[in-house]
Amino acid sequence: MSKKIKIRVKGMHCNACKMLIRVELEEMDLEENIEKIELEANNQGVIVLKNMDEHDIRKIIDKINKTELYEVI
Amino acid sequence: MGKKKVKSKSKNNRVKTCTLFVDGMHCASCEVLLEKKLLKQEGIQAVDASLKGRKVEIRYVGNYQPNIQKLNEEFSELGYKFNTKKIKRNDLPLFSVKNGELIINHSKLKNFFKIVFFFISFLIIFFGIENLSLGRYINVDSNSSIAAFFVFGIVASLSSCAALVGGVLLSMIKQWNELYIDSESNFEKASPHILFHSGRLISFGLFGGFLGLLGESISLSNNYFYALITILVSIIMFILALQMIGVEWAQRFRFGTPKAFSKLIADESSFKGKYMPFFIGASTFFLPCGFTLIAQTLALTSGSILQGSLIMISFALGTLPVLMGISYSGVVFNRRPDLTAKFNVVAGLIVIFFAIYNINGQLNVLGLPSLSDIEFFSSEISSNLDAVGINSEGIQQISIIAKGFEYIPTSSMTLKAGIPAKFFVDNQGVQGCGAAITATGLFDGFVWLKNGENVIDLGIPKEGKYKLTCSMGMVKPIIINVI
Incomplete structure (x- = not known):
């Protein structure tokens, strides 16, 4: 089932972090699914993706955590 | 990597x-x-x-x-x-020693002097304005015009409210700037500030009306309560200020909102601390700046929802220009990344100063040791150690004049323990928080001084040393000795 998901990421603090997350998602051919990537207070960011499968979500979390710069919370 | x-x-x-x-x-x-x-x-x-x-x-x-x-x-x-060429970047510390020779990083030294210059200029302006005692030009009561409360608000924003509300606002600027670091729109960058000021105005209007409704059925004179709130807020301000100036240790502290509260005040999907400035602004109603307390007391005594609301809104509007000035400087510096770091350091130092200033004042209110006790800073007025005499009714009497922003003893400030005592205060136009007098331990809470003669019954005083000061602890403390 396709759905919209929101992933909160610890360690995002600047524009480069936003861009890097976007690049990581583009590498997974998910650019069409990106609804928004935003910074939040307290060194966090949020990624909102649309039309996502459960299977992809796991892969995204793994990819983000593998950067060693960010951690999905 | x-x-x-x-x-x-x-x-x-x-x-x-x-x-x-x-x-x-x-x-x-x-x-x-x-x-x-x-x-x-x-x-x-x-x-x-x-x-x-x-x-x-x-x-x-x-x-x-x-x-x-x-x-x-x-x-x-x-x-x-x-x-293709290496970018010249001077990462040397301000002072370093190489081969026994002192090396001064002139670029950093120049920046250091700039920061010190701005900070000292601020201190001169702050104490200069305080010494002007602007409050003496404006005296309000519950029947004063709305315009009078507006002017009262302006005076407040240049005095103790600057130290408290201005300090809170200043300490939030770094976080708000980070939130909109990549925003192109000035409106977006300014949005936390707009929310803060809107929250402040709305809460002052609503709670002012509520106070008018309550009338005099409640009392705003719990000095312990207000002192603890001020100290707590000042400690948070202090930590945020350390974060602003880049102290590593302070970065571990995060002042987040409990999740349950976040969900209550905003839809999670759109919440990114977006609406928090509104609630921070609204909560400044409860920050006990001396002038705010006076306006709140007058809203209470007005006994009318409309009058109470108008008093508090006018007061908040009066504080708006100075607070907007602080916001404006924050937004402007956010547009200039080259200046943001310097702004954060100067603002951080100012907030640290405000935090210490507020905490010191509240230590005075609580009758605890404070910087005011150090001889250099001391504003304590040395009192005659001979106890005052006992009148024909068997009562001891001490007296002061409250004028401008000081309390002037007109008798010995020493009492004998175990003998009933009364405290006479001749209010000859005391200003700001000076109108709310307190001596923790000697009498309860704040006593609001009316113009002219005020008599405070001290009951049967117990042995000890008591600090007489205003509700913010900013009026020079006088020590009352009970021997």
Whole structure:
């Protein structure tokens, strides 16, 4: 089932972090699914993706955590 | 990240390398981003970005030749600028010793003096305004006009409210700027400030009306309660200020909102601390700046919802220009990244000063040791150690004049324990928080001084030393000795 998901990421603090997350998602051919990537207070960011499968979500979390710069919370 | 990123396929062309220096790299994410973005360029085989050297080493093949101009065009949006020459960056500390010789980093020294200059200028202006005792020109009661409360608000914003509410606002600027760091729109950058001031105005209107409704059925004179709130807020301000000036230890503290509260005040999907400034602004109603307490008391005594609301809104509107000035400076400096760091340091120092100023005042209110006790800073008025006499009714009497922003003893300030005592205060136009007098332990809470003679029954005083000051602890304390 396709759905919209929101992933909160610890360690995002600047524009480069936003861009890097976007690049990581583009590498997974998910650019069409990106609804928004935003910074939040307290060194966090949020990624909102649309039309996502459960299977992809796991892969995204793994990819983000593998950067060693960010951690999905 | 030090780990070289390499394309999997390579042609058998001769591999060439070049090093480019990159201005705009500031974190580990920049390293990875640059590596990934550069690797997408046709001809680039491998990239190794180094934050430490602020450079990228590029291995390339074929006809590719790094074109600085083209790269700068492509990467300018990301905030990077390539250069073949090393970017001069002076990372030496302010003072260092090399081969027994003292090395001064003149660039940092210049910045240091600039920061010190701004901070000292601020202190001169702050104490200069305080010494002007502007409050003496404005006296309000519950029948005063709305315009009078507006002017009262202006005076407040140049005095104790600047130290408390201004300090809170200033300490939030760094966080709000970070929230909208990548925003192009000035309106978006200003939105937390707009929310803060809107929240403040609305809460002052609503709670002012509520106080008018309650009338005099409640009392705003619990000095312990207000002192603890002020000390708590000042400690948070202090930690935020340390974060502003870049103290590593302070970065571990995060003042988040409990999740349950966040969900209550905003839809999670759109919440990114967005509406929090509104609630911070609204909560300033409960920050016990001396002038605010006076306005709140007058809203209470007005006994009318409309009058109470108008009193508090006018007061808040009066404080608005100065608070807006603080907001404006924050937004302007956010547009100038080169100045943001300096602004944060100056603002951080000012907030630290405000936090210490507030805590010191509240220690006075609680009758505890404070900086005011140190002889150098001491504003205590030495009192005659001979106890006052006992009148024909068997009562001891001490007296002061309350005038401007000080309390002037007109009798000995020493009492004998175990004998009933009364305290006479001749209010000859005391201003600001000076109108709310307190001596923790000697009498309860604050006593609001009316014009002219005021008599405070001290009951049967117990032995001890008591600090007589105002509700904010900012009026020079007088020690009352009970022996």
